[in-house]
Amino acid sequence: MSALNWAVVAGTDEPARAEWTRAALEARESGEPGESGVAEPRFVAWSAVLSSEAEFRAGELVFVERLYPRNAENPVGGHRARYEELRVALRQLEAAVTKAGATLAVAVEPMLLALDRRRLDAFLRLNGFPVLESDDSLTDDGILRPRFAGSDEWLIDGSWTHLFLHRTRTGHEVRHGPGRRVPGARESADLTGLLADDGIHTVASLLRVYLSGTHYDIRFAVLDGKATHAAGVIRGQAVAREWYGGRRRELEAFLERFGDERWQRLVSLAERTAAHFPGIRSLGVDLAVDNHESEFVFGVDPFGAFLPGLVSGLPNPTDDRGSLSVRAAVLRSPASRS
Amino acid sequence: MIQDFRYDALTSFHGLPIFPFAYSDPSDLELAGIPEDVQAWAWRVGSDSYGGTEGEVIWPLFLDGVDTTRVRALTLGAWISDVSGEGWDEYQAALLAAADRFPNLEALFISDVPSELTEVSWIEQADPGPLLAAFPNLVEFGLRGTSQLEMEPLVHDRLRELTIQTGGLPPRIVRAVGRSKLPALTGLDLYLGTEMYGGGAGADDLADILSGAAFPALRHLGLRNAEDTDALAALLAHAPVVAQLESLDLALGMLGDEGVAALLAGQPLTHLRRLDLHHHWIGEEMIQRLWQALPGVDVNVDEAMSQRDDDRFIAVTE
Incomplete structure (x- = not known):
């Protein structure tokens, strides 16, 4: 088998660059005997793509990282504009890759669908998936989230927020920071109003699964249709590493809470969701679940979910992909070879 | 300075994002999840869940699994x-016992425990003096909780920032801080708190700090979470230390119109870069007066609490 001919489009300070390099080494070390392995990644800067200076090689497989860092600077906002810039950038990238005879590792249309939450919810609902219902009348008992994702991500609900109003000499702006007091209905409405340009929308609240004093969602990494990794995600807290959600929670605690039958149902829901995004091999699927029976698809991340080592309780524990990071598994999988 | 404390553990420290080194079951420890850029993170090490893995198990795992010679910032969670x-x-x-394994430690924070695990008033502390002696390269030090704390005046040649977060800072600790020998100190944040939880420091206790003599290099002074913030503002209106400051912080307290009026009537404040008053009971008219009087100062008047509650309270108590 020939060595993988590949490149990664990423920002110049994208932390995933280091992780791709590690993943290449990991994939190479775990390769079959005789396999020529995975070379070091070739990085292409997003800025080069945007200025039409990026060069790709015939036969090259091109992976894509975020155009903007996950945690944008204060003040909060600008999601709509960043989504639009990403849309344009992806089209430029698609054209450049095609012209060079290379292959884009993700399909652009499903990617944009996943990053437009209103469209995503409508799409999932149409296909029979459970999603939290929209309710724009909610101001203090719902979950508010920006319509457009793709870079930074935050939400506010009726009981907790890391968003707050900052008063300036000329008005207010929305900032994020460590937790403060619970926002009242009036402040929630003010936050909503200031972020209206981002298409902020409200979905019904849910008493999320509760362990050791913290509420969690469940994030699955789905690769080629199979859930390979999972982790608990704490909403609304600053994210140190995207697999953490602020703090790691081992899967055994969730398995104990859910029981095997419900856990397998969650795995299945994540995998069935991913199946509706053809052309994206590595997806993150976030499920909002309560302590009992309610389960909803909360988000789909076309940039993947990278949850190293978090594999317990998943259907194929002996699958060698389970011992690899998701990125390394992407690189090792034959489906990635051009 | 260190971010506000309300309920949560720190999310960043020393300008670095926190990496929580905490596991409910040590057999699940996956070193594959440990970042290689050790120096780019502030490491929070300790137990982080009720009934989870104890600190005495996590600490040696950390020493074994992470290249501690590259750790620049460390926050310690719970031991039990x-x-x-x-x-x-x-x-x-x-x-x-492991101090020599941290030759590049610049910043240390003790008891970075969120309120979901323990209220700040329940956090017991030991004299931090031995730690400062053991880490001569520290430039930033902080601790949370002051129950049982007995402290001699601190001595350190390089320390630039000192923070003590509590719901009630005992007056004896305030006096000890004021008598400390910290010639490089540029930033000081004290959460003064309420008498109900052991606070109650007054003008006499603060005298060394307010005189400006204690810390000649001081540029930021935070007397935060103060119960009688109006009286404190009146003291600061004439305190010699203010002239040397770039940043004055009376946030998280109970400041109202009376205190702001005292500040505006006192010594000039126009040299400040920043005046942080967030979490306050200042009326709209007085806010406008502040902005008019201090056109070049970044004045933070977030969290106007009078819109929510007529009764005043400080942000951190129990």
């Missing part, structure tokens, strides 16, 4: 999982 406010003396002993 189900009584998270206790055990600091044991944690201090463990850290002191």
